[in-house]
Amino acid sequence: MKKLRVQFLLFVYDKTQKLYRRYFKKKKRQWQFNEKQLLSFNEDTLGRKLGEFYKRHGFTMIPKMENHDVHHLITGCGTNFEDEIAMQYLLLGNGKLNAHLLAAIILGTLILPEYSKMYLQAFRKGQNMRSFHHWDFEALLWQDFENLKDFIQQKNTITYY
Numbered sequence: 001m002k003k004l005r006v007q008f009l010l011f012v013y014d015k016t017q018k019l020y021r022r023y024f025k026k027k028k029r030q031w032q033f034n035e036k037q038l039l040s041f042n043e044d045t046l047g048r049k050l051g052e053f054y055k056r057h058g059f060t061m062i063p064k065m066e067n068h069d070v071h072h073l074i075t076g077c078g079t080n081f082e083d084e085i086a087m088q089y090l091l092l093g094n095g096k097l098n099a100h101l102l103a104a105i106i107l108g109t110l111i112l113p114e115y116s117k118m119y120l121q122a123f124r125k126g127q128n129m130r131s132f133h134h135w136d137f138e139a140l141l142w143q144d145f146e147n148l149k150d151f152i153q154q155k156n157t158i159t160y161y
Helices: 002-024 046-057 066-075 081-093 099-111 113-127 145-152
Strands: none
Touching (some): 099 113
């Protein structure tokens, strides 16, 4: 039964992500790198880790959606469907809000409610991270991945003088 529900979600995602890119990402440009070029970055950089992510999973870059894959690396969220929904919860907790994200959360929660506890944990994790959902990660591809990940996973703290 779960397999059928996931197939339905994949069908909906396939149809809506093209519309999302056309209407919500029309001002955003596609990255100037491909998967092979990312693998030529220095070993510990975000660019190299992203290239390895694509190679390991057999994925190709989707134009204008490259940051999404960086979010997987930064957050440690997997790529199966319940993890994709959890990542949307995490991004909501991190401050991201748009119609596509809300639709994914609502539909994903209705169709895969058995993961609600995981979704709530992901939301809280997003709240406890430094706000990153709006960053341009293409400009950060040369940065040390672990340092970047550690920086994002630290919540902004208020310092009183």
